[in-house]
Amino acid sequence: MADTPTINKKIIVIGGGPAGLAAALEAHRSGIEPDEILIIERDKELGGILNQCIHAGFGLHFFGEELTGPEYSGRFIEMVKEAGIGYLTGAMALGVSADREVTFVSPETGYVTAKAGAIVLAMGCRERTRGAIGIPGTRPQGVFTAGTAQRYVNIEGILPGRRIVILGSGDIGLIMARRLTLEGAKVLCVCEIMPYSSGLARNIAQCLNDFGIPLYLSHTVTEIRGKNRVEGVVISQVDENRKPIPGTERYIECDTLLLSVGLIPENELSRAAGVQLDDVTGGPIVDQYLQTSIPGVFACGNVLQVHDLVDYVTREAFSAGRSAANYVLGKAGLYDGARVIPTLPGEGLRYVVPQRIVIPENEPVGEVHLFYRSTATYRDVKVVVSAGGEVLRTLRRKIVTPGEMENCILTAEITEKLRAGAGELRVDIVRE
Amino acid sequence: MTYDVLIVGGGITGCMTAYRLSGYKLRVALAEAADDVAMGATKANSAIVHAGYDAVPGTLKAKFNVAGCAEMPELARLLDVPYKNCGSLVCAFSEEEMPVLQELIERGEKNGVPGLEIVSGERAREIEPTLSDNVYAALWAPTAGIVCPYELCIAAGEVAAQNGCDFYFDFPVERIKMAEGRLVAVSHGREIAARFVVNAAGVYAAELARASGEEDFPVDIIPRRGEYALLDKGKGPRVRRVVFACPSERGKGILVSPTVDGNVIVGPNAHRVDSGDDTSVTSEGLEEVFAGGKKLVPGVSSRDMITSFAGVRATPSTGDFYVKPSERIPGLLHLVGIESPGLASSPALSHAAVKLLGEMGLALEENPDAKMTRPPKIRFRLLRASEKNELIKRDPSYGRIVCRCETITEGEILDAIRRPLGARDLDMVKRRVRAGMGRCQGGFCSPRVAEILSKELGIPLGDVTKKGRGSEIVPRDSESDGELGG
Incomplete structure (x- = not known):
């Protein structure tokens, strides 16, 4: 497009949340000049969703101390600014092309095309909505996703409800149950359609149990009532196929329904660019370098897979930033003529990320960090990583739940074994 | 003051009539029960500019639909509203359904619909590649189109407002009374007086007629709810044409259609409801909608749904639009029972309404200062x-x-x-x-x-509200003002 101002950068990071910040930082540490990196952030400030997560509990793994969301992101923002890494706020990326052109718009820059040596996708995720899950009933004010309500309470300083039912026991829903209670609202119950919670165990303890908020498992909202404002909801028990059981309906008077019914990696830009996506994770299919199906385009954080802990997002983003730098600097052969081994979720697992492992010809495979989630809750099991029948690693686990992402590291020594072996790598849950 | 014309109802019929009248030297007002125009069936329908082969020849539906469909592209241009002439297919799944297609094409030809053609299933799939392999044959109507119905209505209202039409919102007219040679619309003690009144009150139009003294009003409105699902852009099948099944006595049935904004819409079903306000959706309804949609376009899936909604149609007991001056109340014009194809008919119906008002004694002098186009809208x-x-x-x-x-x-x-x-x-x-x-x-x-x-x-x-009073972000009846801290 001749009529668009064009700029050139070695690395463009789309998204200035925890993933984007860490990726940019690590790309710089890996040898890219700070002014050759550009972070594009749509919000007024860097920090992403952490800015509204004012509760503590962040950073236990990474910093070894308990921080609030803004404190956690604040540390990275400081580091990015200190390093002089380039960033734009209030700037929205509107397009990414397979030949690594990013178009974005902001009031200051106008509509710009930026050519990048490498791109790191770090757009995060969005919340699943009432519309997507099709809750029947009327369409009044008072149905909010948990994150929207969190923004109203924590950023705008208003309380969008007094008597509240929460559907979904995802972590944001649990956190908001506590937050709204502390602000004086009455949280009547949390309904979870699955027979288990998808939130972290510590959040169920600290956000529900400590406040006497009931959690109804195998329950869902089957009707919303109210014309202008929510007047109440009908909740029902569900059977093993998640179908409401007739006769179990209960009407609860409330003015607000909060939804914490899942997060969806925000991959519209990736899809439009032609990046291959994984139907299960909703994120790009990546290799151990976090490179997507388009060479030079990397992904990390919640755009890749929905994480429970920002600490892991940071670690993943470091890896993506390093890979992007290596790609630009020509240090890593990465894909060139390499063999690719798929990683498959076996017994009891929903997915494994990365979805494939590249076996480079002239350099070591290197350490591979696998992330996975189970399909159900399992107790006293082994997680077995194997390739071509050979067991590579076994981890004993007291409990594995879908709500907590599991991970395991395959050392460089282990991954070298993949070079000789054939076929695929798989991860299974095996009962003891 | 006394208006020359008061329109009751800010749906597509009312707003389009206001738009037409705003081109004359008249004092025009529009009273609407809700806080915005396009709040009834206008904001929740299939968004289709039907070609005009459905209506029985000789009916007002047939006449206004065909003429409205022909005028829509130009009107959409003037009002700066997205319109697309995408054509429509009515699908038959077996030889047994062929007489239906035959009947439709004959009706269409009598109604003056251009370009109609019965095509094979194979040809239909060339025209619309997402179509089911089970489609046996189809009626292809190249003049059908799609438009954004609420935007069309808002645009017409905007132009009318720009030309001086007064809009009264939150003004549900309870009845029209005659007083000193004028008509007065009454709403909870508030009144608007006019020489002529247009009844375009949608699902409440017959009720309004009766409340105003026409006990023997010949049309009943049967509120029939239709549920819809809207699918995400860029997901699922890329439907490019409006796709119908063969119509039944319950209406045109569930269809699959693109929208002008790039989504796919599936629906509606048709169920009688007690109230014209009952726009709730049900899980059974959505299942029915997707089952119907999948039959036509198998790729349609509830997984791609971003929202669902329902509209209540003003189905007339007589089967046809009722467009006539009142027999009892001089100066009152009824535009009643404007169900589908009401959107497609609105350009022509509004011309007819103006003409009728003229015949009823309204002096129609064109206003050279009126601007019939919308101030440009930046997209x-x-x-x-x-x-x-x-x-x-x-x-x-x-x-x-x-x-x-x-x-x-x-x-x-x-x-x-x-x-x-x-x-x-x-x-x-x-x-x-x-x-x-x-x-x-x-x-x-x-x-x-x-x-x-x-x-x-x-x-x-x-x-700030979602949809007017009672829908504030912070619930109103709460004791504190909802401000936190401080």
Whole structure:
């Protein structure tokens, strides 16, 4: 497009949340000049969703101390600014092309095309909505996703409800149950359609149990009532196929329904660019370098897979930033003529990320960090990583739940074994 | 004061009539029960400009539909509303259904619909590749189209307002009474007087006629709810034509259609409801809608749904539109029972309404100062790169994307608030510029849009509403003002 101002950068990071910040930082540490990196952030400030997560509990793994969301992101923002890494706020990326052109718009820059040596996708995720899950009933004010309500309470300083039912026991829903209670609202119950919670165990303890908020498992909202404002909801028990059981309906008077019914990696830009996506994770299919199906385009954080802990997002983003730098600097052969081994979720697992492992010809495979989630809750099991029948690693686990992402590291020594072996790598849950 | 004409009802029929009348030297008012125009069936329908082969020859439906369909492209251009002439297919699944197609093509030809053709299943799949392999044959109607119905209605209202038409919102007219040679519309003690009144009250039109003294009004309105599902852009099958099954006695049935904004819409079913306000959706209804949609386009899936909604049609007991001056109340014109194809018919129906008012004694002198086009509307996402940059240089608020799903800028939202019939709540912004219409359903942008509304209207954020009084972000009946801390 001749009529668009064009700029050139070695690395463009789309998204200035925890993933984007860490990726940019690590790309710089890996040898890219700070002014050759550009972070594009749509919000007024860097920090992403952490800015509204004012509760503590962040950073236990990474910093070894308990921080609030803004404190956690604040540390990275400081580091990015200190390093002089380039960033734009209030700037929205509107397009990414397979030949690594990013178009974005902001009031200051106008509509710009930026050519990048490498791109790191770090757009995060969005919340699943009432519309997507099709809750029947009327369409009044008072149905909010948990994150929207969190923004109203924590950023705008208003309380969008007094008597509240929460559907979904995802972590944001649990956190908001506590937050709204502390602000004086009455949280009547949390309904979870699955027979288990998808939130972290510590959040169920600290956000529900400590406040006497009931959690109804195998329950869902089957009707919303109210014309202008929510007047109440009908909740029902569900059977093993998640179908409401007739006769179990209960009407609860409330003015607000909060939804914490899942997060969806925000991959519209990736899809439009032609990046291959994984139907299960909703994120790009990546290799151990976090490179997507388009060479030079990397992904990390919640755009890749929905994480429970920002600490892991940071670690993943470091890896993506390093890979992007290596790609630009020509240090890593990465894909060139390499063999690719798929990683498959076996017994009891929903997915494994990365979805494939590249076996480079002239350099070591290197350490591979696998992330996975189970399909159900399992107790006293082994997680077995194997390739071509050979067991590579076994981890004993007291409990594995879908709500907590599991991970395991395959050392460089282990991954070298993949070079000789054939076929695929798989991860299974095996009962003891 | 006494208006020359008062229109009761701000749906597509009422607003289009106001638009036409605003081109004459007349004092026109429009009274609407809700807080915005397009709030009834106009905002929740299939958005189709039917070609005109469904209606029985000789009916008003047939006459207005065919003429309206022909005028729609030009009208949409004048009003700067997205319209697409995409054509439609009515699908037969077996030899047994062929007589239905035959009947439709014969009706269509009698009604004067151009270009109709019965095509093989194979040809139908060339025209619409997402179509089911089970489609045996289809009626192809190249003149059918799609339009954004609420935007068309809002645009017509805007132009009418720009030409001086007064809009009274939250004004549900209970009855029309005669007083000193004038007609007076009464609403909870408030009154508007006019020489002529147009009854375009949608599902409540027959009720209004009876409440005004026409006990023997010959039409009953049977509220029939239709549920719809809207699918995400860029997901699922890329449907390009309007696809129907063969019609039955319950109507045109469940269809699959593209929208002018790039989504796919599936629906409606048809169920009788007690109240014209009952626009709730049911899980059974959505199952029915998807089952019907899948039969036509197998790729349609509830997984791609971003929202569902329902509209209540004003189905007339007589089967046809009722467009006639009142037999009892001089000066009252009924536009009653305007169900499908009401949207497609609206350009022609509104001409007919003006003509009838003229015959009833309204002096129609064209107003040379009236502007029949809408003030230009900027759609940032559709501009060329250079235009985007010029615009942002002139007004940086067009460089700030507020709704990321639909790429809507702050500048567009400000314009929607500031123009005639400007937006005053979140849903009004949504219907005017699509902020919140996308896959995240306002999860991201609604707090930001609320902030803009709060500033522009000069009200606290918590008082911003979703859809008028009683739908504030902070519930009204709460004891405190909802402000936290401090």
